[in-house]
Amino acid sequence: MSVSTVSKALNDNGRMAADTRERIKTLAAQIGFRPNALAKGLLSNRSFTVGLLTNDTYGRFTLPVMAGISEALVDHGVSVFLCAIEDDPALGKIHVDAMLDKQVDGIIATGKRVDRSLPVDLAGLPVPVVYAFTKGEPGSVTLTSDDRHGATLATEWLKELGRQRLVHITGPREFVSAVERAEAFRTVAGNGAPVLHGVWSEAWGHEAIDRIWKEGGERPDGIFCGNDQIARGVADALRERGARVPGDVSVIGFDNWEIMAAQTRPPLTTIDTNLKELGREAGLMVLALAEGRAIEPGLRRLPCKLVIRDSCGGGRQQN
Amino acid sequence: MSVSTVSKALNDNGRMAADTRERIKTLAAQIGFRPNALAKGLLSNRSFTVGLLTNDTYGRFTLPVMAGISEALVDHGVSVFLCAIEDDPALGKIHVDAMLDKQVDGIIATGKRVDRSLPVDLAGLPVPVVYAFTKGEPGSVTLTSDDRHGATLATEWLKELGRQRLVHITGPREFVSAVERAEAFRTVAGNGAPVLHGVWSEAWGHEAIDRIWKEGGERPDGIFCGNDQIARGVADALRERGARVPGDVSVIGFDNWEIMAAQTRPPLTTIDTNLKELGREAGLMVLALAEGRAIEPGLRRLPCKLVIRDSCGGGRQQN
C-alpha cells in the first residue's frame, strides 16, 4: 500500500476502488492516524492558523472578540495564536515576526478604541490583516461597533419610557466613541441636552451626579451613561441621595459588561456591543482574505443591542 | 551559493570562512529572509507552539495566566494557541485534536478551580500537559495558588492592625479553595471565629452583613472576604449601615481583581494570587517537559501576596 494511495483515499481524491478507499479509511481510523498539519501547510502554503494581536490587558474586549473569532474559525480547522503586546512596540514586533515565521494565514488586530492604532506597523505584511476595535492604515478592513446606533437605541429607550430630562454622562472627549455617542444622544434628546465628559470610571459617575445635584437646577429623570462602570457609579450615587432607580430616574449603561452590569443595584439596562459577533465577522473576513476572496475595504460598524434589566423600568423584552 | 551553506551560515553551524558567514547574514537581513517555521518544525519535530485550553469565559483568570505564559515563552520563540472550550466536551475534543494536528509541543489546561477538571480527557496524549487552576489526572503536573497561604496573610494582617472580632465571608463549601481559606482563617483567628459560606457574589456580601447585623450579637471589626466581589458587597453594605471602612471595620478581599478592587469604596486591600507568575511557571514547565527535561509530578502551590489599599487602614507597604 503506497503513501500516495493512502493520501488519495483519505482525501477523497483520485480514482480508486470504493472498497480500497473504505479499507484504508477504517484502518486509518483504527490506528488513529493524524495527518501532520505542518507538512500539509508546508505544501499548501496555508497553515490554518491566524494571529490575534491585542493590547487589551484586562481582556474585557479581547475575550469576547476572541471567543467569536475562535467559534467562527474552528469550523474551518483554523486555530488562533493570541498575542498580548501591551503598548510595547518591541514586543509587538517580536510577536508579529513570530506569527510570520509560523506562516499565519492572516492577522487580526484588536484594541480598545477605534481611534488609536496598535504600537506596531502592520502595513505591507505578506498576509492579510483585519482590524477590530483599533485603527488600521488607510484602505484597510476595519470592524467596530456602531456607537451612534447604540447611543440612539439607549436614548430612544429612555424617551419611550416617558423620560423627559435626559443627561449623558460619559468618557473623555478624546475618544471618538464618546463623541459619537454624545452626538447621537443629542440628536435624539435634543440639542440642548447636557453632556458631561469625564473619565471612564465609576468614580466619575459619582462625581457627575454630585455636580448635578450641587448645581441645583432641574434634576434629570433619565441618565444615559457612556459605559457600565460610569452607570454603576451613577446608580450608587443616586441611591445614596435617595433618588430611586428606576422609580425616579432611569439609568442606562453601555457595553453590557455582564459582570459589572448584572451586579449593579439595580441590575443595569444597557447596550450590548455584540463583541462576539464582531469577532466572528473578523474571523470570517480574515479567512476570506486568506483564501483570496476580496473584501471591500473600509470601516464597518456593527449594530448594537438593547439589553433590558432593571435600571430603567419598563420591561418589554427586545432581542 | 548553495542552500546548505546559507543554512549553516545563518545557524552558526558547520565550518566556513568568517567573511562568507557575514556576507550571507547581511544579505539575508537585507532581503528580509525568514526561515519557514513549518519546515523547521517538520524536521525537528518541534513546532514551537503550545496550546492553552480554558473554560473560563469571562477571562478573569485566563488572561493574566495567558499573559504570564506568553511572556515566559516568547523568549523561547514559542507561540500560544488559545482555545476557549466553555464546558462543551465536543468542542474540547475538536480543539485538542486541532492542537495535536498542528503538532503542539505541549498543552496547558486552565480552569477556574482546582477541584474540577475540564470536560475533556487529556491523559495519554502524545504531548506533555500541565494543569493550572484545574484538576489533572493522578500523577500529573498541576499548579495553583496557595489558598491557605493567602488566607493566612489576610487574617494575620487584620490581627496585626489590632482587629479582634474577625469574620470570614466566603463562597460555597463545595469549593476546595473556600474550605482551605476558611481553615487557614480559623487557624489564625481562632477556632470559634465565624465563617459564613454563601456564593461568590457581591449580593452575598450584602446579605451576609445584613444577617450579621440582624443577629444583633457582637459586631465584627475585621472581615476577611473570600473574593473581591464579596468584599465589595460587604464594604457597600457597611457604608449603608453607617459603619466606617476602615475606621470601624477593616475589610480585606481575595484575588486582587484590579478592576473590582480598585474601584470599590474604599479601594480594597486584598490578596493577590499571582496569576501571571503562575502562568509563567506553567509555561516554563510545559516547555521543560517538551524538551524532555523531567518535572516532578504533583500539585504545586504558589504563594500569594498582600496588596494594601485603603479598606483595612494601616499602610505599611509590602511587596
Place this chain on the structure above:
DNA sequence: TCAATATGGGAAAAGGTTTTCTCAGGAAGA
C-alpha cells in the same frame, strides 16, 4: 616539488503530505 592535511563549500537525504504523471493489467468491443 610532492604528499598529507586542513579548510571551505556543495550535494543529498530526511521530515510528512499532496498532486501529477505514468504504467500495468483487465475488460469490453470488434
Place this chain on the structure above:
DNA sequence: TCTTCCTGAGAAAACCTTTTCCCATATTGA
C-alpha cells in the same frame, strides 16, 4: 483472439529546512 480503452495503483516531485557526508582546493611541511 486481438486491439483499444479504461481503471486502479504506485512512483516521483514539490514544499523548505537542517545536517551529515564528501569532495575539491589550498596550505603546509618534508
